Amino acid sequence: MPDHRKLGRELNLFDSDPLIGAGLPYWLPDGAIIRHELEEYVRAAEIRAGYQHVYSPVLAKRELYERSGHWAHYREDMFPPMDLGGEQVVLRPSLCPHHALIYRSRAHSYRELPLRMAELGGMYRAELSGVLGGLTRVRAIQLNDAHLFCTPDQVAAETAGALALIREAYAALDIQDARYRLSLPGPGGKYVADPELWQRASAVLREVLDESGLDYEAVEGEAAFYGPKIDVQILDSAGRESTLSTVQVDFYQPEQFDLHYIGADGGKHRPVMVHRSVIGSVERAVAHLIEGHGGAFPAWLAPRQVAILPISAAEEPAAHDLLGQCRAAGLRAEVISAGEGSLGARVRNARLVPYQAVLGAREVAEDRVALRLRDGRRLDAMPVAECLRRVRAVVEAHSPRLWDNA
Numbered sequence: 001m002p003d004h005r006k007l008g009r010e011l012n013l014f015d016s017d018p019l020i021g022a023g024l025p026y027w028l029p030d031g032a033i034i035r036h037e038l039e040e041y042v043r044a045a046e047i048r049a050g051y052q053h054v055y056s057p058v059l060a061k062r063e064l065y066e067r068s069g070h071w072a073h074y075r076e077d078m079f080p081p082m083d084l085g086g087e088q089v090v091l092r093p094s095l096c097p098h099h100a101l102i103y104r105s106r107a108h109s110y111r112e113l114p115l116r117m118a119e120l121g122g123m124y125r126a127e128l129s130g131v132l133g134g135l136t137r138v139r140a141i142q143l144n145d146a147h148l149f150c151t152p153d154q155v156a157a158e159t160a161g162a163l164a165l166i167r168e169a170y171a172a173l174d175i176q177d178a179r180y181r182l183s184l185p186g187p188g189g190k191y192v193a194d195p196e197l198w199q200r201a202s203a204v205l206r207e208v209l210d211e212s213g214l215d216y217e218a219v220e221g222e223a224a225f226y227g228p229k230i231d232v233q234i235l236d237s238a239g240r241e242s243t244l245s246t247v248q249v250d251f252y253q254p255e256q257f258d259l260h261y262i263g264a265d266g267g268k269h270r271p272v273m274v275h276r277s278v279i280g281s282v283e284r285a286v287a288h289l290i291e292g293h294g295g296a297f298p299a300w301l302a303p304r305q306v307a308i309l310p311i312s313a314a315e316e317p318a319a320h321d322l323l324g325q326c327r328a329a330g331l332r333a334e335v336i337s338a339g340e341g342s343l344g345a346r347v348r349n350a351r352l353v354p355y356q357a358v359l360g361a362r363e364v365a366e367d368r369v370a371l372r373l374r375d376g377r378r379l380d381a382m383p384v385a386e387c388l389r390r391v392r393a394v395v396e397a398h399s400p401r402l403w404d405n406a
């Protein structure tokens, strides 16, 4: 497995600058395309699954994190507070407290639940500079986060729904090496109190995992401070394990923030908060995709989807015409001119591009295109319109496969 830091630089996906600082990478244009596609994929999947998106600020008063418990349980991972006009504000270590406040800002009836609130938002972690590198350990994190506010009866279905979204995303991203873990509290950990709530939450997660048919391992000592969770674990090129996706059942934050909904009986009831992330942090997800695919991304994520290769200078005008048609069809394409080397050399240089369109005199005369797929397959020449339609169909389906028949 290649190291994403090396490959990311070679492929011009991201970089960093000592003047910006350690753990604060920036995204180059090709990396920004991957990130954008990934974010749009998740947003669309969430909307299909009935989520509503919000935006909330990346910092807040210290008191907010005292209330949420982060200040007591998580302070060494937080940036130091900034003094501002007699108050202290902190870069947020998570989005949960903001979403709890957004929920609390309006009255809710049981008819609105489950209320699924999502945000792709920034959060910050004061990692020590010794452990920073590439996209896997960063100080500024873009998190695909959501909170499902629901009745106790809805927790199992909401947890199962979140797990289904994760599995759907892993299929589209062609991530096959993930392992599922039930993360339980361990002895001596710093967890918030009430063992009865912990047992209820753990039992729900275990039941959902058992019904999903997934292989999983229960591990003590890996829970969040406020509740147990299902974690989806991946390995990086150095063999280090980390969590990409997560589903957590939380009875604690709704108490801390005094959240409620009006039940069918007209009385106030406490909702449960399910925290979930489908792709985790965008940084870690892209690092894993770079390493897992060696730079050969699924077509929908590839910075360039079609490489257009005119055999000689005579086909150059037709190549640029095809470029325009690709762009009009919403595909990312580029022309690699005959002047840039032999056809064989250009095909090799474009080896990470999913589709290579070779244009010779005959294809141009017939308005056809002969497609080579990244995996070495060569397709018979077909009309340009049909070719673009079929490539577009693979991309729109977020298919991990390159062609519709295989």
Ligand SMILES: [Zn+2]
Residues within 6 Å of the ligand: 094, 095, 096, 145, 146, 147, 275, 276
């Ligand atoms: Zn949360």
